[in-house]
Amino acid sequence: MGERVVIALGGNAILQPGQEATYEIQLENVRKSAEVIARIINNGHTVVVTHGNGPQVGNILRQNEEAKHVVPAMPLDVCSAESQGFIGYMMEQSLRNELLKLNNQAPVAVTLTQTEVSADDPDFQDPSKPIGVFYSEEEANKLAEEKGWIVKEDAGRGYRRVVASPEPKSILGSKVIQQLSEAGTIIVAGGGGGVPVVKQADGTYKGIEAVIDKDRSGFKLAEEIKADTFMILTDVENVYVNYGKPDQKALTEISLEEAQGYVDEGQFSAGSMGPKMEAAMNFARTGGRAIICSLDKADLAMEGKSGTHIVG
Ligand SMILES: Nc1ncnc2c1ncn2[C@@H]1O[C@H](COP(=O)(O)OP(=O)(O)O)[C@@H](O)[C@H]1O
Numbered sequence: 001m002g003e004r005v006v007i008a009l010g011g012n013a014i015l016q017p018g019q020e021a022t023y024e025i026q027l028e029n030v031r032k033s034a035e036v037i038a039r040i041i042n043n044g045h046t047v048v049v050t051h052g053n054g055p056q057v058g059n060i061l062r063q064n065e066e067a068k069h070v071v072p073a074m075p076l077d078v079c080s081a082e083s084q085g086f087i088g089y090m091m092e093q094s095l096r097n098e099l100l101k102l103n104n105q106a107p108v109a110v111t112l113t114q115t116e117v118s119a120d121d122p123d124f125q126d127p128s129k130p131i132g133v134f135y136s137e138e139e140a141n142k143l144a145e146e147k148g149w150i151v152k153e154d155a156g157r158g159y160r161r162v163v164a165s166p167e168p169k170s171i172l173g174s175k176v177i178q179q180l181s182e183a184g185t186i187i188v189a190g191g192g193g194g195v196p197v198v199k200q201a202d203g204t205y206k207g208i209e210a211v212i213d214k215d216r217s218g219f220k221l222a223e224e225i226k227a228d229t230f231m232i233l234t235d236v237e238n239v240y241v242n243y244g245k246p247d248q249k250a251l252t253e254i255s256l257e258e259a260q261g262y263v264d265e266g267q268f269s270a271g272s273m274g275p276k277m278e279a280a281m282n283f284a285r286t287g288g289r290a291i292i293c294s295l296d297k298a299d300l301a302m303e304g305k306s307g308t309h310i311v312g
């Protein structure tokens with residue numbers, strides 16, 4: 001039977017480290033992702049796609065800062081909204097085109113989503129979210145000094161600028177996303193984690209400068225719209241124990257208890273697999289099906305034939 005599945009697309013699905021961030025390269029990456037997602041839809045599932053924006057929002061922020069003497073610079077929450085629009089445009093068009101190739105007429109829509117966070121979140125004091133391009137340690141330190149950036153090492157892949165990444169508390173408008181999804185519409189939502197907003201004393205919302213982790217917001221979205229499955233797509237086929245060591249072992253199906261044991265052993269790096277495992281385990285705790293798998297084999301993973309499955 002068809003399931004309602006939230007798919008969180010990793011940064012690699014839009015731009016791989018080292019690739020030039022041209023429109024053409026990003027569109028082709030998105031098209032390839034859409035090809036796999038279209039197969040899942042064509043197998044009878046209703047998909048809500050959510051995606052990262054780290055490279056894109058970093059580049060948009062930089063464009064704003066470099067051109068601020070010509071055009072006023074926009075704050076980071078507005079850059080986040082711009083990145084959602086940009087990636088949502090590529091994703092909607094690519095999904096529709098790939099579905100058409102399969103003679104599938106499923107309706108596709110993008111919702112520009114806001115995500116509530118707390119202004120008191122500790123990440124505002126010690127930012128952790130890498131955005132934009134990668135630098136050598138030397139280049140990164142020079143930029144930090146010149147521009148007042150905070151830079152950190154990103155999961156062994158180089159140095160990047162970091163910004164605050166508060167924990168998502170709720171997805172604004174998730175009811176509408178749920179209704180559309182229950183009616184069979186394919187939705188792109190919560191892109192880049194959603195635009196971060198805070199609730200004010202009078203109940204109104206306003207933007208706050210941060211970038212939310214899309215695996216954490218993807219879990220919130222999957223929970224709030226009561227999805228059957230939450231699937232995190234990345235560039236490795238499985239989650240591994242002793243990852244990168246000669247005795248690394250692929251995990252195929254693990255219980256929450258087993259997963260917690262590996263978390264306690266420190267098996268999952270903070271800047272990469274850690275947040276994915278945290279999000280997948282949180283969803284499994286709600287009784288749903290949680291999968292971490294490679295983008296290329298997402299359709300197989302959906303049928304239980306690939307990836308790491310965490311069961312509650
Ligand atoms: N235990 C582990 N098992 C599998 N991959 C791991 C593990 N620990 C760290 N990783 C790394 O996590 C990466 C995926 O995280 P990340 O690059 O942040 O994903 P994405 O950009 O796709 O969201 C993999 O490419 C791998 O190098």
Ligand SMILES: NC(=O)OP(=O)(O)O
Nearest residue numbers: 011052053054213214
């Ligand atoms: N917002 C976010 O998590 O982006 P990346 O996945 O690109 O880091």
